[in-house]
Amino acid sequence: MISLNLNAVRAKQTESDEIDAAMADFWTRPGASFKELPAPRIKPRPARRDWVDPETVLKRRPKPISASDRKALRKMADSI
Numbered sequence: 001m002i003s004l005n006l007n008a009v010r011a012k013q014t015e016s017d018e019i020d021a022a023m024a025d026f027w028t029r030p031g032a033s034f035k036e037l038p039a040p041r042i043k044p045r046p047a048r049r050d051w052v053d054p055e056t057v058l059k060r061r062p063k064p065i066s067a068s069d070r071k072a073l074r075k076m077a078d079s080i
Helices: 006-028 067-079
Strands: none
8 A cells, every 4th residue: 555644555455455364365265266257338328418608609500602603603604
């Protein structure tokens, strides 16, 4: 245990000793074993958005002009 507060380490020492004794007791039992499983792959869900501020305005980029519309506009501009 690494700590800058040595008093906190000493206070937890008895709890650490109890855990060590419990582990030693477990491993001395016949048939004591463990199975190492792969870590779960958890993909957190995005936060739910129930309410949208009415003052918020979504600014989306307008669709670009198609090539045929651009040609038609050029013809109109040239005819003027």
